[in-house]
Amino acid sequence: MRSLLQRHFPKYSKRLVSVARTLRRRMTDAEKKLWSFLRDNQLGVKFRRQFPIGKHVLDFYCHEAKLDVEVDGDQHNTDDGTRNDVDRDSGLEQQDIKVLRYSNSEVMEQTEALADDILEEVRARIQRQTNGEGET
Numbered sequence: 113m114r115s116l117l118q119r120h121f122p123k124y125s126k127r128l129v130s131v132a133r134t135l136r137r138r139m140t141d142a143e144k145k146l147w148s149f150l151r152d153n154q155l156g157v158k159f160r161r162q163f164p165i166g167k168h169v170l171d172f173y174c175h176e177a178k179l180d181v182e183v184d185g186d187q188h189n190t191d192d193g194t195r196n197d198v199d200r201d202s203g204l205e206q207q208d209i210k211v212l213r214y215s216n217s218e219v220m221e222q223t224e225a226l227a228d229d230i231l232e233e234v235r236a237r238i239q240r241q242t243n244g245e246g247e248t
Contacts, residue, residue: 128164135162135169142216143171143183149227150181157234165209168200173209177237180204181230182213210237 139147139161150159150172159181163173172181184197201211212233214226 132162132164132169142219145223146219155231177234178209180209180211183219184213185216
């Protein structure tokens with residue numbers, strides 16, 4: 113019989129569990145700051161940090177809204193980083209997971225505004241799911 117996690121969450125590589133644990137312990141200042149707004153159901157939904165899905169570890173994932181919030185450092189501003197992000201986001205979107213990306217500086221300077229944007233996206237996605245509408 114499948115475990116509760118297997119029934120409710122997409123499959124993930126078991127080797128990523130230890131990677132995710134390490135990433136949780138080594139969160140950047142920007143990740144810590146955004147997490148302080150997302151944790152403990154403060155937006156009305158549960159977010160998980162450093163959550164493994166498939167071959168990826170998502171920074172902040174809300175299963176109810178199928179929303180991934182990524183906090184990107186400078187490595188994402190390179191050609192390889194941008195290419196990897198596009199490929200990764202495309203794969204997640206095929207699983208109906210929406211990806212929101214913010215830079216470290218955006219998070220550090222505009223955390224409350226970003227939390228409002230995230231809340232708006234959460235509400236919109238849950239509303240679409242409730243109404244039986246899929247992604248367009």
